[in-house]
Amino acid sequence: MRIVGGENKGRALVAPTGERTRPTSDRTRQAIFDMLAHAPWYGQEELEQAIVLDGYAGTGALGLEALSRGAQRAAFIERDRNALNALRTNLDICRARDRSRVLSCSVTHPPKAAEPHTLIFLDPPYGKTLVESGLRALARNGWIAEGALIVAETGATEEFAPFVPPSEHFSPTLPAEPLSIRKFGAAKVTIWRHSSTVP
Numbered sequence: 081m082r083i084v085g086g087e088n089k090g091r092a093l094v095a096p097t098g099e100r101t102r103p104t105s106d107r108t109r110q111a112i113f114d115m116l117a118h119a120p121w122y123g124q125e126e127l128e129q130a131i132v133l134d135g136y137a138g139t140g141a142l143g144l145e146a147l148s149r150g151a152q153r154a155a156f157i158e159r160d161r162n163a164l165n166a167l168r169t170n171l172d173i174c175r176a177r178d179r180s181r182v183l184s185c186s187v188t189h190p191p192k193a194a195e196p197h198t199l200i201f202l203d204p205p206y207g208k209t210l211v212e213s214g215l216r217a218l219a220r221n222g223w224i225a226e227g228a229l230i231v232a233e234t235g236a237t238e239e240f241a242p243f244v245p246p247s248e249h250f251s252p253t254l255p256a257e258p259l260s261i262r263k264f265g266a267a268k269v270t271i272w273r274h275s276s277t278v279p
Contacts, residue, residue: 081141083174084110086148093170095139096162104203104233108264109145112231115271117149121259122229127151133197133223135187135214136204140167142231144174146199153179155197159186187214196225200274206235206266212243219247219274228274229259236263242272 083091084106104112117124128150134143137156147154154176158164164184171177185191187202188210200218204210211232218224224247234240244254260271 081139082106083141083145083148085113085145086150088144088148088174091148091173093139093141093144093173094166096160096166104141104267105264108233108267108269109141111262111264112142112269113145113149115260115262116229116231119259121273124150126229127199130199131195131197131225132199133157133201133218135200135202135218136210137167138163138203140170142201142203143180144170144176146201147176147179148174151199153181155181155183157183157185157187157190159184188217190217190221190223193218193222196228197223198225198228200224200228200230201232202230203233207238211240212245215243216245216253219245222248224274226274226276230272230274232270234268234270236266236268238268240268240270242270244274244276247276 081093116122130151132143132146132151132154134156137158140156143154202211242256242258244256256272258272262269
């Protein structure tokens with residue numbers, strides 16, 4: 081597992097032992113960031129202004145990839161001890177400690193955010209509806225900026241519809257129009273905008 085683009089391209093990342101952490105593959109990460117860099121609904125300039133949240137962070141590969149490609153700073157939420165050890169090692173490998181914050185907690189029970197984040201990655205264990213429950217908790221606690229881009233990885237066969245979760249500013253859970261849905265082997269990546277003005 082390596083960083084696939086940007087200033088840290090080629091740096092090898094460590095993964096925790098055991099099967100509790102399932103890192104996003106290099107190929108899938110490459111495809112996600114190619115989309116982000118070149119899509120008409122995002123682009124390299126927006127990525128370089130991004131304040132990133134890597135939820136269910138595991139090794140931190142998604143957030144570290146964003147930092148390597150120019151994102152401003154990143155927060156990583158992870159509660160598994162082995163994954164946290166690997167994540168902190170990877171921050172050191174990528175010399176990213178000064179632009180990063182690690183929170184040892186659950187995405188579904190986060191603290192209040194210090195600031196809203198504009199690029200949200202969610203890659204939880206498959207089949208447990210943790211994208212939905214995580215997004216609701218993050219929105220309630222101020223983690224998701226208006227207009228933030230959300231990138232969620234689920235199992236390829238999981239039924240999942242993007243949505244705008246309720247927050248302190250608005251109450252209904254609204255449907256959202258996906259910008260992209262792509263399958264990569266056993267994984268499905270869904271991307272959409274978080275906007276309280278979705279009809």
